[in-house]
Amino acid sequence: MxxxxxxxxxxxxxxxxxxxxxxxxxxxxxxxxxxxxxxxxxxxxxxxxxxxxxxxxxxxxxxxxxxxxxxxxxxxxxxxxxxxxxxxxxxxxxxxxxxxxxxxxxxxxxxxxxxxxxxxxxxxxxxxxxxxxxxxxxxxxxxxxxxxxxxxxxxxxxxxxxxxxxxxxxxxxxxxxxxxxxxxxxxxxxxxxxxxxxxxxxxxxxxxxxxxxDPELTSFMPLRPQLGNPLVDGGTIGWAVPLMAADGTTTLDPVVMVDPDPDLALFVHLHIPSLAVFTTDVSDGPRTISVGDSTAVAEVNVDPTSPGVWTVHQRGPRRLWDTVEHAVWLWGHLGKPRRDRYGISALDRTDRQYIWLDDPYGPYSWPLPL
Ligand SMILES: C[S@@+](CC[C@H](N)C(=O)[O-])C[C@H]1O[C@@H](n2cnc3c(N)ncnc32)[C@H](O)[C@@H]1O
CATH class of the missing domain: 3.40.50.150 (Vaccinia Virus protein VP39)
Known part of the structure:
Protein backbone atom coordinates (compact mmCIF):
# COMPACT_ATOMS: atom_id res chain seq x y z
CA MET A 1 0.00 0.00 0.00
CA ASP A 214 -22.76 26.28 12.63
CA PRO A 215 -21.41 25.21 16.05
CA GLU A 216 -18.05 24.32 14.44
CA LEU A 217 -15.49 27.13 14.22
CA THR A 218 -13.72 27.65 10.91
CA SER A 219 -11.39 30.43 9.88
CA PHE A 220 -10.95 31.50 6.26
CA MET A 221 -9.19 34.16 4.24
CA PRO A 222 -11.54 36.72 2.71
CA LEU A 223 -13.21 36.92 -0.66
CA ARG A 224 -11.28 39.88 -2.06
CA PRO A 225 -12.07 42.15 -4.96
CA GLN A 226 -8.57 42.52 -6.41
CA LEU A 227 -5.92 40.06 -7.46
CA GLY A 228 -3.04 42.27 -6.33
CA ASN A 229 -4.39 43.17 -2.89
CA PRO A 230 -5.13 40.51 -0.29
CA LEU A 231 -7.42 42.76 1.74
CA VAL A 232 -11.13 42.17 1.67
CA ASP A 233 -11.96 45.80 0.91
CA GLY A 234 -8.96 46.43 -1.34
CA GLY A 235 -7.86 49.04 1.22
CA THR A 236 -4.88 49.48 3.49
CA ILE A 237 -3.88 47.91 6.79
CA GLY A 238 -3.63 50.37 9.68
CA TRP A 239 -5.86 52.45 11.80
CA ALA A 240 -6.83 55.95 11.04
CA VAL A 241 -5.48 58.09 13.85
CA PRO A 242 -8.16 60.69 13.87
CA LEU A 243 -8.37 63.66 16.16
CA MET A 244 -11.38 63.99 18.43
CA ALA A 245 -9.69 62.31 21.37
CA ALA A 246 -11.46 61.56 24.62
CA ASP A 247 -9.93 60.32 27.86
CA GLY A 248 -12.05 58.57 30.42
CA THR A 249 -12.46 55.44 32.46
CA THR A 250 -14.15 52.12 31.98
CA THR A 251 -15.42 49.45 34.35
CA LEU A 252 -14.86 46.70 31.78
CA ASP A 253 -11.61 44.79 32.28
CA PRO A 254 -9.97 45.07 28.82
CA VAL A 255 -8.53 41.57 29.15
CA VAL A 256 -11.99 40.27 28.21
CA MET A 257 -11.12 41.15 24.60
CA VAL A 258 -7.99 38.99 24.51
CA ASP A 259 -8.86 35.51 23.18
CA PRO A 260 -12.52 36.04 24.00
CA ASP A 261 -15.16 33.35 24.11
CA PRO A 262 -15.92 32.80 20.37
CA ASP A 263 -19.61 33.51 20.97
CA LEU A 264 -18.75 36.80 22.68
CA ALA A 265 -16.42 37.62 19.77
CA LEU A 266 -19.30 36.99 17.39
CA PHE A 267 -21.63 39.23 19.43
CA VAL A 268 -19.07 42.07 19.51
CA HIS A 269 -18.52 41.58 15.77
CA LEU A 270 -22.23 42.21 15.20
CA HIS A 271 -21.77 45.63 16.84
CA ILE A 272 -18.39 46.47 15.32
CA PRO A 273 -17.62 44.42 12.20
CA SER A 274 -13.93 43.88 11.55
CA LEU A 275 -12.78 45.04 14.96
CA ALA A 276 -9.07 44.35 15.45
CA VAL A 277 -7.61 43.79 18.92
CA PHE A 278 -3.94 44.28 19.85
CA THR A 279 -2.04 43.96 23.08
CA THR A 280 0.99 46.16 23.60
CA ASP A 281 3.47 45.21 26.25
CA VAL A 282 5.84 48.15 26.49
CA SER A 283 8.41 47.34 29.14
CA ASP A 284 8.96 50.94 30.17
CA GLY A 285 5.42 52.15 29.55
CA PRO A 286 1.84 51.15 30.23
CA ARG A 287 0.58 47.80 29.00
CA THR A 288 -2.45 48.47 26.88
CA ILE A 289 -5.08 46.64 24.91
CA SER A 290 -6.14 48.45 21.77
CA VAL A 291 -9.21 47.94 19.66
CA GLY A 292 -9.71 49.58 16.29
CA ASP A 293 -11.54 49.59 13.01
CA SER A 294 -11.09 51.72 9.92
CA THR A 295 -12.65 54.77 11.60
CA ALA A 296 -11.67 54.81 15.25
CA VAL A 297 -9.35 53.39 17.86
CA ALA A 298 -9.38 52.97 21.64
CA GLU A 299 -6.59 52.09 24.04
CA VAL A 300 -7.26 50.72 27.49
CA ASN A 301 -4.64 50.45 30.21
CA VAL A 302 -4.44 46.89 31.50
CA ASP A 303 -3.54 47.98 35.03
CA PRO A 304 -6.55 49.38 36.87
CA THR A 305 -6.25 52.82 38.49
CA SER A 306 -8.44 51.62 41.35
CA PRO A 307 -10.22 48.29 41.82
CA GLY A 308 -12.52 47.70 38.84
CA VAL A 309 -11.60 50.94 37.03
CA TRP A 310 -9.35 51.23 33.97
CA THR A 311 -8.31 54.31 32.00
CA VAL A 312 -9.31 54.49 28.35
CA HIS A 313 -8.19 56.79 25.55
CA GLN A 314 -10.52 56.90 22.54
CA ARG A 315 -9.98 58.62 19.21
CA GLY A 316 -12.23 59.03 16.23
CA PRO A 317 -15.81 59.92 15.46
CA ARG A 318 -17.01 56.79 17.22
CA ARG A 319 -16.31 55.94 20.84
CA LEU A 320 -15.26 52.39 20.06
CA TRP A 321 -14.63 51.21 23.61
CA ASP A 322 -18.04 52.46 24.70
CA THR A 323 -19.56 50.21 22.04
CA VAL A 324 -17.42 47.24 23.12
CA GLU A 325 -18.44 47.84 26.73
CA HIS A 326 -22.10 48.00 25.78
CA ALA A 327 -21.86 44.83 23.65
CA VAL A 328 -20.15 42.87 26.43
CA TRP A 329 -22.78 44.04 28.93
CA LEU A 330 -25.65 43.21 26.56
CA TRP A 331 -24.22 39.76 25.85
CA GLY A 332 -24.30 39.01 29.58
CA HIS A 333 -27.73 40.59 29.96
CA LEU A 334 -29.15 38.39 27.18
CA GLY A 335 -27.83 35.23 28.85
CA LYS A 336 -24.56 34.91 26.89
CA PRO A 337 -26.26 33.74 23.69
CA ARG A 338 -24.54 30.86 21.93
CA ARG A 339 -24.31 31.00 18.16
CA ASP A 340 -27.19 28.56 17.66
CA ARG A 341 -29.59 31.30 18.85
CA TYR A 342 -29.03 33.45 15.76
CA GLY A 343 -30.64 33.33 12.38
CA ILE A 344 -29.52 35.07 9.22
CA SER A 345 -31.92 36.43 6.61
CA ALA A 346 -30.40 37.53 3.34
CA LEU A 347 -32.24 38.92 0.35
CA ASP A 348 -30.50 39.34 -2.99
CA ARG A 349 -30.02 43.01 -2.08
CA THR A 350 -27.03 43.98 0.00
CA ASP A 351 -29.09 46.40 2.11
CA ARG A 352 -31.49 43.63 3.14
CA GLN A 353 -29.29 41.16 4.97
CA TYR A 354 -29.63 40.71 8.74
CA ILE A 355 -28.45 38.58 11.60
CA TRP A 356 -31.06 38.27 14.31
CA LEU A 357 -31.26 36.80 17.78
CA ASP A 358 -33.98 34.23 18.52
CA ASP A 359 -36.68 35.78 16.32
CA PRO A 360 -36.39 37.57 12.95
CA TYR A 361 -38.99 40.09 14.13
CA GLY A 362 -37.57 40.42 17.67
CA PRO A 363 -35.77 43.41 19.15
CA TYR A 364 -32.22 42.29 18.36
CA SER A 365 -30.99 42.28 14.78
CA TRP A 366 -27.90 43.60 13.05
CA PRO A 367 -27.31 44.34 9.38
CA LEU A 368 -24.57 42.43 7.61
CA PRO A 369 -22.13 45.24 6.77
CA LEU A 370 -21.56 46.31 3.18
C1 LIG B 1 -8.76 29.09 1.43
S1 LIG B 1 -8.40 29.26 -0.25
C2 LIG B 1 -9.39 28.00 -1.00
C3 LIG B 1 -9.01 26.61 -0.67
C4 LIG B 1 -9.38 25.63 -1.76
N1 LIG B 1 -10.80 25.36 -1.80
C5 LIG B 1 -8.57 24.35 -1.65
O1 LIG B 1 -9.13 23.28 -1.41
O2 LIG B 1 -7.36 24.44 -1.85
C6 LIG B 1 -9.36 30.70 -0.70
C7 LIG B 1 -9.33 30.97 -2.19
O3 LIG B 1 -10.28 31.98 -2.46
C8 LIG B 1 -9.81 32.69 -3.58
N2 LIG B 1 -10.52 33.98 -3.69
C9 LIG B 1 -10.38 35.09 -2.95
N3 LIG B 1 -11.19 36.05 -3.41
C10 LIG B 1 -11.86 35.53 -4.47
C11 LIG B 1 -12.84 36.04 -5.35
N4 LIG B 1 -13.28 37.30 -5.28
N5 LIG B 1 -13.32 35.22 -6.31
C12 LIG B 1 -12.88 33.94 -6.42
N6 LIG B 1 -11.95 33.40 -5.61
C13 LIG B 1 -11.44 34.19 -4.64
C14 LIG B 1 -8.33 32.83 -3.31
O4 LIG B 1 -7.61 33.12 -4.49
C15 LIG B 1 -8.00 31.49 -2.69
O5 LIG B 1 -7.47 30.62 -3.64
Missing part, protein backbone atom coordinates in the same frame (compact mmCIF):
# COMPACT_ATOMS: atom_id res chain seq x y z
CA UNK A 2 1.34 3.47 -0.88
CA UNK A 3 2.64 5.48 2.07
CA UNK A 4 0.18 8.30 1.43
CA UNK A 5 -2.68 5.80 1.75
CA UNK A 6 -1.70 5.05 5.37
CA UNK A 7 -1.47 8.75 6.10
CA UNK A 8 -4.79 9.65 4.51
CA UNK A 9 -6.50 6.76 6.31
CA UNK A 10 -5.05 7.97 9.59
CA UNK A 11 -6.27 11.51 8.89
CA UNK A 12 -9.72 10.27 7.86
CA UNK A 13 -9.92 8.11 11.03
CA UNK A 14 -9.09 11.19 13.11
CA UNK A 15 -11.83 13.24 11.42
CA UNK A 16 -14.33 10.39 11.83
CA UNK A 17 -13.44 10.12 15.52
CA UNK A 18 -13.93 13.86 15.99
CA UNK A 19 -17.37 13.58 14.42
CA UNK A 20 -16.34 15.79 11.50
CA UNK A 21 -16.53 13.19 8.74
CA UNK A 22 -19.69 11.23 9.38
CA UNK A 23 -21.05 10.31 5.94
CA UNK A 24 -19.58 7.01 4.67
CA UNK A 25 -19.70 8.29 1.08
CA UNK A 26 -17.54 11.30 1.98
CA UNK A 27 -15.28 9.05 4.07
CA UNK A 28 -14.54 6.95 0.97
CA UNK A 29 -13.87 10.01 -1.15
CA UNK A 30 -11.47 11.42 1.49
CA UNK A 31 -9.56 8.14 1.64
CA UNK A 32 -9.24 8.02 -2.15
CA UNK A 33 -8.13 11.62 -2.71
CA UNK A 34 -4.37 12.28 -2.53
CA UNK A 35 -4.04 15.68 -0.82
CA UNK A 36 -0.26 15.63 -1.36
CA UNK A 37 -0.83 15.91 -5.10
CA UNK A 38 -2.19 19.42 -4.49
CA UNK A 39 0.69 20.34 -2.19
CA UNK A 40 3.76 19.25 -4.19
CA UNK A 41 6.14 21.46 -2.16
CA UNK A 42 5.26 19.79 1.13
CA UNK A 43 6.39 16.52 2.54
CA UNK A 44 3.81 13.79 3.03
CA UNK A 45 3.51 14.36 6.79
CA UNK A 46 2.55 18.03 6.24
CA UNK A 47 0.14 17.16 3.45
CA UNK A 48 -1.76 14.76 5.73
CA UNK A 49 -1.69 16.79 8.95
CA UNK A 50 -4.98 18.37 9.96
CA UNK A 51 -3.69 21.86 9.21
CA UNK A 52 -4.29 24.57 6.67
CA UNK A 53 -1.30 24.98 4.36
CA UNK A 54 -0.68 28.45 2.98
CA UNK A 55 0.28 28.16 -0.68
CA UNK A 56 0.39 31.81 -1.75
CA UNK A 57 1.09 35.17 -0.09
CA UNK A 58 0.87 38.71 -1.42
CA UNK A 59 1.92 42.07 0.04
CA UNK A 60 -0.87 44.17 1.51
CA UNK A 61 -0.40 47.94 1.67
CA UNK A 62 0.12 49.31 5.19
CA UNK A 63 -0.69 52.91 6.05
CA UNK A 64 2.63 54.73 6.49
CA UNK A 65 4.69 51.53 6.56
CA UNK A 66 6.20 48.64 4.67
CA UNK A 67 3.74 46.29 2.95
CA UNK A 68 2.91 43.20 4.96
CA UNK A 69 2.67 39.69 3.51
CA UNK A 70 -0.76 38.12 3.89
CA UNK A 71 -1.94 34.70 2.77
CA UNK A 72 -3.99 34.79 -0.43
CA UNK A 73 -4.46 31.08 -1.00
CA UNK A 74 -4.19 27.88 0.97
CA UNK A 75 -5.33 24.30 1.21
CA UNK A 76 -7.86 24.61 4.02
CA UNK A 77 -7.52 22.45 7.12
CA UNK A 78 -8.99 19.00 6.36
CA UNK A 79 -11.34 19.26 9.36
CA UNK A 80 -12.78 22.51 7.99
CA UNK A 81 -13.10 20.94 4.53
CA UNK A 82 -14.90 17.92 6.00
CA UNK A 83 -17.29 20.02 8.11
CA UNK A 84 -18.19 22.28 5.19
CA UNK A 85 -18.79 19.35 2.84
CA UNK A 86 -20.91 17.67 5.50
CA UNK A 87 -23.04 20.82 5.96
CA UNK A 88 -23.55 21.00 2.21
CA UNK A 89 -25.68 17.82 2.49
CA UNK A 90 -25.17 16.91 -1.16
CA UNK A 91 -27.34 14.32 -2.84
CA UNK A 92 -26.32 12.23 -5.84
CA UNK A 93 -26.89 14.23 -9.00
CA UNK A 94 -26.48 17.65 -7.33
CA UNK A 95 -24.63 20.37 -9.19
CA UNK A 96 -22.18 22.35 -7.08
CA UNK A 97 -20.48 25.72 -7.48
CA UNK A 98 -17.32 26.19 -5.41
CA UNK A 99 -16.01 29.72 -4.85
CA UNK A 100 -12.24 29.64 -4.25
CA UNK A 101 -10.62 26.82 -6.22
CA UNK A 102 -7.24 27.39 -4.54
CA UNK A 103 -5.16 24.21 -4.83
CA UNK A 104 -8.08 22.26 -6.28
CA UNK A 105 -8.10 19.72 -3.43
CA UNK A 106 -11.65 20.50 -2.35
CA UNK A 107 -12.70 20.50 -6.00
CA UNK A 108 -11.22 17.00 -6.32
CA UNK A 109 -13.30 15.84 -3.35
CA UNK A 110 -16.45 17.27 -4.93
CA UNK A 111 -15.60 15.58 -8.25
CA UNK A 112 -14.98 12.29 -6.45
CA UNK A 113 -18.36 12.45 -4.76
CA UNK A 114 -20.59 13.92 -7.50
CA UNK A 115 -18.72 13.45 -10.78
CA UNK A 116 -16.67 16.16 -12.45
CA UNK A 117 -19.50 17.13 -14.81
CA UNK A 118 -21.46 18.24 -11.71
CA UNK A 119 -18.78 20.59 -10.39
CA UNK A 120 -17.96 24.20 -11.31
CA UNK A 121 -15.22 26.02 -9.41
CA UNK A 122 -14.04 29.63 -9.66
CA UNK A 123 -11.00 31.49 -8.38
CA UNK A 124 -9.89 35.08 -8.79
CA UNK A 125 -6.35 34.02 -9.66
CA UNK A 126 -5.80 32.56 -13.18
CA UNK A 127 -2.46 30.98 -12.18
CA UNK A 128 -4.08 29.06 -9.35
CA UNK A 129 -6.84 27.90 -11.68
CA UNK A 130 -4.31 26.68 -14.28
CA UNK A 131 -2.34 24.76 -11.67
CA UNK A 132 -5.48 23.26 -10.16
CA UNK A 133 -6.65 22.21 -13.64
CA UNK A 134 -3.40 20.32 -14.25
CA UNK A 135 -3.52 18.55 -10.89
CA UNK A 136 -7.18 17.61 -11.23
CA UNK A 137 -6.44 16.20 -14.70
CA UNK A 138 -3.78 13.94 -13.13
CA UNK A 139 -6.62 12.37 -11.17
CA UNK A 140 -8.73 12.10 -14.30
CA UNK A 141 -11.03 15.00 -13.37
CA UNK A 142 -12.01 17.79 -15.75
CA UNK A 143 -14.55 19.97 -13.92
CA UNK A 144 -15.39 23.40 -15.31
CA UNK A 145 -12.89 25.86 -13.80
CA UNK A 146 -13.31 29.61 -14.18
CA UNK A 147 -10.76 32.37 -13.49
CA UNK A 148 -12.72 35.45 -12.45
CA UNK A 149 -14.12 37.26 -9.43
CA UNK A 150 -16.42 34.71 -7.80
CA UNK A 151 -18.58 37.44 -6.27
CA UNK A 152 -20.69 37.24 -9.41
CA UNK A 153 -20.88 33.45 -9.29
CA UNK A 154 -20.89 31.63 -12.64
CA UNK A 155 -24.26 32.65 -14.12
CA UNK A 156 -24.11 30.53 -17.27
CA UNK A 157 -23.86 27.32 -15.22
CA UNK A 158 -26.73 28.20 -12.85
CA UNK A 159 -28.82 27.07 -11.12
CA UNK A 160 -26.68 25.17 -8.60
CA UNK A 161 -28.11 22.82 -6.01
CA UNK A 162 -25.24 23.68 -3.70
CA UNK A 163 -22.84 26.63 -3.42
CA UNK A 164 -19.73 26.35 -1.27
CA UNK A 165 -17.54 29.37 -0.54
CA UNK A 166 -14.06 28.52 0.68
CA UNK A 167 -13.27 32.18 1.30
CA UNK A 168 -15.02 34.38 3.88
CA UNK A 169 -17.66 36.99 3.06
CA UNK A 170 -19.00 40.05 4.86
CA UNK A 171 -22.34 39.67 3.06
CA UNK A 172 -23.93 37.04 0.87
CA UNK A 173 -23.25 38.16 -2.71
CA UNK A 174 -26.67 38.58 -4.36
CA UNK A 175 -25.56 36.58 -7.42
CA UNK A 176 -25.08 33.50 -5.25
CA UNK A 177 -28.62 33.77 -3.94
CA UNK A 178 -30.00 34.11 -7.47
CA UNK A 179 -27.89 31.23 -8.81
CA UNK A 180 -28.91 28.83 -6.04
CA UNK A 181 -31.66 26.39 -7.08
CA UNK A 182 -34.95 26.21 -5.14
CA UNK A 183 -34.34 24.37 -1.84
CA UNK A 184 -30.60 24.76 -2.49
CA UNK A 185 -27.97 24.96 0.25
CA UNK A 186 -25.23 27.60 0.55
CA UNK A 187 -22.29 27.27 2.96
CA UNK A 188 -19.99 30.25 3.52
CA UNK A 189 -17.66 31.51 6.29
CA UNK A 190 -18.36 34.97 7.72
CA UNK A 191 -15.47 37.41 7.47
CA UNK A 192 -14.54 39.81 10.24
CA UNK A 193 -13.25 39.75 13.77
CA UNK A 194 -15.43 36.71 14.30
CA UNK A 195 -14.22 35.01 11.17
CA UNK A 196 -14.39 31.67 12.91
CA UNK A 197 -18.12 31.74 12.16
CA UNK A 198 -19.53 29.41 9.51
CA UNK A 199 -22.89 30.25 7.92
CA UNK A 200 -25.22 27.57 6.53
CA UNK A 201 -28.13 28.82 4.40
CA UNK A 202 -31.13 27.31 2.68
CA UNK A 203 -32.90 28.93 -0.22
CA UNK A 204 -36.28 29.97 1.16
CA UNK A 205 -37.59 32.14 -1.71
CA UNK A 206 -36.47 33.10 -5.21
CA UNK A 207 -34.69 36.14 -3.82
CA UNK A 208 -33.83 34.92 -0.29
CA UNK A 209 -31.70 32.56 1.74
CA UNK A 210 -32.18 31.92 5.45
CA UNK A 211 -29.33 30.66 7.56
CA UNK A 212 -27.80 29.88 10.90
CA UNK A 213 -24.34 29.68 12.40
Missing amino acids: AEWQHLVDHLADELVQRGQLTDPLWQNVFRQTPRHLFLPDRDLADAYANDAVVTQQRPAPVAGGEPMLLPTSSASAPSAVAVMLDRLEVQDGDRVLEIGTGTGYNTALLCGRLGDDHVVSIDLDPDLVDTARTRLAELGFGPRLVARDGTDGVPDGAPYDRILATCAVTQVPPAWIRQLAPNGRLVAPLHGAADAALMVFDKTADDEVTGRF
